[in-house]
Amino acid sequence: xxxxxxxxxxxxxxxxxxxxxxxxxxxxxxxxxxxxxxxxxxxxxxxxxxxxxxxxxxxxxxxxxxxxxxxxxxxxxxxxxxxxxxxxxxxxxxxxxxxxxxxxxxxxxxxxxxxxxxxxxxxxxxxxxxxxxxxxxxxxxxxxxxxxxxxxxxxxxxxxxxxxxxxxxxxxxxxxxxxxxxxxxxxxxxxxxxxxx
Amino acid sequence: xxxxxxxxxxxxxxxxxxxxxxxxxxxxxxxxxxxxxxxxxxxxxxxxxxxxxxxxxxxxxxxxxxxxxxxxxxxxxxxxxxxxxxxxxxxxxxxxxxxxxxxxxxxxxxxxxxxxxxxxxxxxxxxxxxxxxxxxxxxxxxxxxxxxxxxxxxxxxxxxxxxxxxxxxxxxxxxxxxxxxxxxxxxxxxxxxxxxx
Amino acid sequence: xxxxxxxxxxxxxxxxxxxxxxxxxxxxxxxxxxxxxxxxxxxxxxxxxxxxxxxxxxxxxxxxxxxxxxxxxxxxxxxxxxxxxxxxxxxxxxxxxxxxxxxxxxxxxxxxxxxxxxxxxxxxxxxxxxxxxxxxxxxxxxxxxxxxxxxxxxxxxxxxxxxxxxxxxxxxxxxxxxxxxxxxxxxxxxxxxxxxx
Amino acid sequence: xxxxxxxxxxxxxxxxxxxxxxxxxxxxxxxxxxxxxxxxxxxxxxxxxxxxxxxxxxxxxxxxxxxxxxxxxxxxxxxxxxxxxxxxxxxxxxxxxxxxxxxxxxxxxxxxxxxxxxxxxxxxxxxxxxxxxxxxxxxxxxxxxxxxxxxxxxxxxxxxxxxxxxxxxxxxxxxxxxxxxxxxxxxxxxxxxxxxx
DNA sequence: CAATAACCGAGACGGTACGTCTGGTCTTCAG
DNA sequence: CTGAAGACCAGACGTACCGTCTCGGTTATTG
Numbered sequence: 001x002x003x004x005x006x007x008x009x010x011x012x013x014x015x016x017x018x019x020x021x022x023x024x025x026x027x028x029x030x031x032x033x034x035x036x037x038x039x040x041x042x043x044x045x046x047x048x049x050x051x052x053x054x055x056x057x058x059x060x061x062x063x064x065x066x067x068x069x070x071x072x073x074x075x076x077x078x079x080x081x082x083x084x085x086x087x088x089x090x091x092x093x094x095x096x097x098x099x100x101x102x103x104x105x106x107x108x109x110x111x112x113x114x115x116x117x118x119x120x121x122x123x124x125x126x127x128x129x130x131x132x133x134x135x136x137x138x139x140x141x142x143x144x145x146x147x148x149x150x151x152x153x154x155x156x157x158x159x160x161x162x163x164x165x166x167x168x169x170x171x172x173x174x175x176x177x178x179x180x181x182x183x184x185x186x187x188x189x190x191x192x193x194x195x196x197x
Numbered sequence: 198x199x200x201x202x203x204x205x206x207x208x209x210x211x212x213x214x215x216x217x218x219x220x221x222x223x224x225x226x227x228x229x230x231x232x233x234x235x236x237x238x239x240x241x242x243x244x245x246x247x248x249x250x251x252x253x254x255x256x257x258x259x260x261x262x263x264x265x266x267x268x269x270x271x272x273x274x275x276x277x278x279x280x281x282x283x284x285x286x287x288x289x290x291x292x293x294x295x296x297x298x299x300x301x302x303x304x305x306x307x308x309x310x311x312x313x314x315x316x317x318x319x320x321x322x323x324x325x326x327x328x329x330x331x332x333x334x335x336x337x338x339x340x341x342x343x344x345x346x347x348x349x350x351x352x353x354x355x356x357x358x359x360x361x362x363x364x365x366x367x368x369x370x371x372x373x374x375x376x377x378x379x380x381x382x383x384x385x386x387x388x389x390x391x392x393x394x
Numbered sequence: 395x396x397x398x399x400x401x402x403x404x405x406x407x408x409x410x411x412x413x414x415x416x417x418x419x420x421x422x423x424x425x426x427x428x429x430x431x432x433x434x435x436x437x438x439x440x441x442x443x444x445x446x447x448x449x450x451x452x453x454x455x456x457x458x459x460x461x462x463x464x465x466x467x468x469x470x471x472x473x474x475x476x477x478x479x480x481x482x483x484x485x486x487x488x489x490x491x492x493x494x495x496x497x498x499x500x501x502x503x504x505x506x507x508x509x510x511x512x513x514x515x516x517x518x519x520x521x522x523x524x525x526x527x528x529x530x531x532x533x534x535x536x537x538x539x540x541x542x543x544x545x546x547x548x549x550x551x552x553x554x555x556x557x558x559x560x561x562x563x564x565x566x567x568x569x570x571x572x573x574x575x576x577x578x579x580x581x582x583x584x585x586x587x588x589x590x591x
Numbered sequence: 592x593x594x595x596x597x598x599x600x601x602x603x604x605x606x607x608x609x610x611x612x613x614x615x616x617x618x619x620x621x622x623x624x625x626x627x628x629x630x631x632x633x634x635x636x637x638x639x640x641x642x643x644x645x646x647x648x649x650x651x652x653x654x655x656x657x658x659x660x661x662x663x664x665x666x667x668x669x670x671x672x673x674x675x676x677x678x679x680x681x682x683x684x685x686x687x688x689x690x691x692x693x694x695x696x697x698x699x700x701x702x703x704x705x706x707x708x709x710x711x712x713x714x715x716x717x718x719x720x721x722x723x724x725x726x727x728x729x730x731x732x733x734x735x736x737x738x739x740x741x742x743x744x745x746x747x748x749x750x751x752x753x754x755x756x757x758x759x760x761x762x763x764x765x766x767x768x769x770x771x772x773x774x775x776x777x778x779x780x781x782x783x784x785x786x787x788x
Numbered sequence: 789c790a791a792t793a794a795c796c797g798a799g800a801c802g803g804t805a806c807g808t809c810t811g812g813t814c815t816t817c818a819g
Numbered sequence: 820c821t822g823a824a825g826a827c828c829a830g831a832c833g834t835a836c837c838g839t840c841t842c843g844g845t846t847a848t849t850g
Contacts (some may be wrong), residue, residue: 399825426623577743642838
């Protein structure tokens with residue numbers, strides 16, 4: 001292991017102030033328009049203290065997300081007997097979140113950041129799929145016989161997340177959320193009517 | 198109507214040089230790191246000639262895409278009697294395109310640009326869904342009885358596009374493309390086995 | 395010759411504003427403590443406009459001096475029949491100037507600048523020797539027989555300037571100026587009494 | 592008096608390493624461009640160890656000079672019966688020293704330092720006038736009748752030092768040293784010919 | 789001989805300024 | 820009036836140092 005060779009240890013207070021300021025700046029200005037200088041000023045910190053520990057602003061945002069300063073898990077997947085209803089609840093909440101223009105704007109910022117930084121991308125996916133909760137509920141659906149055996153639950157979960165991402169990217173105007181959710185459920189789970197033979 | 202009051206007409210040569218330079222810069226540097234100054238130099242054009250006709254770099258990229266300098270339609274959807282095979286062909290080609298790291302990087306740049314500019318976002322969706330071709334093939338599938346009547350074909354097409362976008366965003370390592378495509382088809386079309394009652 | 399190929403010509407207004415601001419900053423802060431950023435702000439000018447035309451702050455100060463924004467000629471050498479009296483008047487005025495602490499401080503700043511930049515050094519010498527006026531009066535003194543024929547008038551003028559520079563450098567407290575001037579004249583012109591054989 | 596209440600005594604090794612490093616840095620970078628951090632690194636010493644004992648870099652340089660790490664006494668004034676010859680020897684050595692560009696550069700650095708710090712200025716004057724040796728030889732010249740009674744020997748010594756300082760400042764190109772020395776002696780001592788009546 | 793105190797090397801900290809790069813605007817001249 | 824060229828003001832970039840503070844560790848003196 002690395003031996004401490006003198007010097008003050010890293011300041012946790014500074015680290016937290018910087019991450020909080022970063023989160024504020026992402027929300028206020030967006031990823032593209034926020035500046036390291038602005039973060040330093042907001043956090044009452046020297047710029048060098050930022051550059052000492054992070055190489056660029058996408059690293060900052062990545063750590064912000066990992067530490068949960070930016071994006072809560074958007075999905076909370078309930079687990080009743082009714083798979084479709086559980087998913088409906090979860091997706092409705094997620095879509096409603098994105099219908100707030102400020103939230104949509106934040107999400108677009110994070111998508112932009114994700115194009116720069118794989119860690120952010122992964123964290124976005126985690127947030128969007130409730131870090132596996134969604135997939136686990138789908139697996140349960142397979143076990144319960146609500147989904148065909150062998151259903152690719154991981155892929156289904158990613159298709160749901162992807163549909164959501166694209167909706168945010170396309171700025172789909174907040175329409176009738178429940179209709180949209182229903183259509184997405186139809187697309188993923190089938191219309192509930194067995195396909196024609 | 199606005200009366201033209203003399204002077205030289207807009208130079209088509211300059212316009213084309215600028216769009217070509219923009220396309221080059223997106224590929225070489227990525228959307229976030231390219232500069233208007235760099236484009237002007239690359240196109241041997243004054244900065245003002247750019248600012249006179251476009252308000253910012255996302256407008257430039259948007260026009261580039263519309264004019265086809267940047268992204269070809271990624272899907273070419275065939276129309277045989279077998280829906281699943283038609284989709285398989287289309288998606289396989291699309292996934293293969295994204296497996297080239299340079300292409301994936303370009304796509305991420307365009308996603309970043311799309312977060313800034315709705316026109317780009319829409320154009321990305323168009324490219325990803327072959328400007329409606331995919332949806333039309335799905336509609337045909339409904340008509341042929343390959344999909345249940347009332348299937349939300351638009352939503353299905355967007356889920357497919359979304360799954361692809363998320364794959365690009367997450368930098369999913371190029372694995373077994375045919376398996377992944379198969380899983381995505383399973384997710385969207387069902388496993389081919391009627392869900393248990 | 396170089397052909398102008400377009401682009402706005404250099405702004406004379408900006409150039410003057412920068413030189414004036416530089417002069418103000420030298421006086422207010424001193425050469426060592428003034429900043430390019432401060433000058434830019436004072437002159438309401440972008441930093442690049444400074445760096446485009448000057449390589450560093452000693453170049454700025456040099457141009458300031460050449461243009462006369464900073465240091466007037468300190469000597470005005472009269473030309474009566476009495477060499478010693480002419481020099482007395484000139485040196486007394488110069489010493490009195492340096493007795494103002496602000497002036498002394500400015501002179502030290504310029505000496506510091508001169509250690510960086512030969513052009514400044516030469517301009518300081520010019521200012522100190524009235525750009526040759528002093529030497530010409532000494533030559534006249536030789537012609538009049540007030541100085542021995544063959545007297546090294548250039549060296550004498552430099553010794554006078556050097557004595558003054560050293561006085562400024564040493565911060566010799568403002569004492570009895572007329573005594574000091576008299577002693578310097580004695581040193582340079584002799585005590586007026588022929589040396590003992 | 593202040594009572595020592597325990598603790599390690601000041602490290603002489605560190606003090607010497609710092610002064611040596613300071614001297615190296617003055618020579619290598621010049622006073623204006625050397626840094627405390629560079630000195631600390633060069634001396635393998637913590638910055639605080641410097642700031643604990645010196646307030647700024649001009650203090651460091653001042654102590655360097657007092658301790659003789661930087662500038663030897665440039666004059667060694669011999670004391671034969673011939674005043675002019677004694678001075679000629681001394682000045683020739685001094686001028687020859689300054690003809691080495693590295694020495695001239697060091698002297699300019701010290702002049703720059705002297706503009707910041709009166710102690711350095713005084714030490715420079717001391718070095719240049721051999722700490723009074725020159726003046727004492729001039730006094731001897733008065734006693735011997737080589738100079739008029741009442742000659743202002745202090746002022747003469749300072750004029751000699753000043754002429755030398757100005758020569759260094761002006762970067763007078765190394766020309767014929769013996770001629771220059773001769774002219775300076777003429778300027779100070781007279782041409783050796785009694786002035787015309 | 790433990791406790792205390794001042795020292796030491798190392799290096800993180802909040803800052804200021806550097807010199808460069810780019811954004812968007814404005815100004816010239818050529819066509 | 821367009822377009823190439825490029826100067827302009829503004830301000831962020833990432834780096835270098837400033838002078839202070841905080842570590843772990845090392846001598847001395849003192850109770």
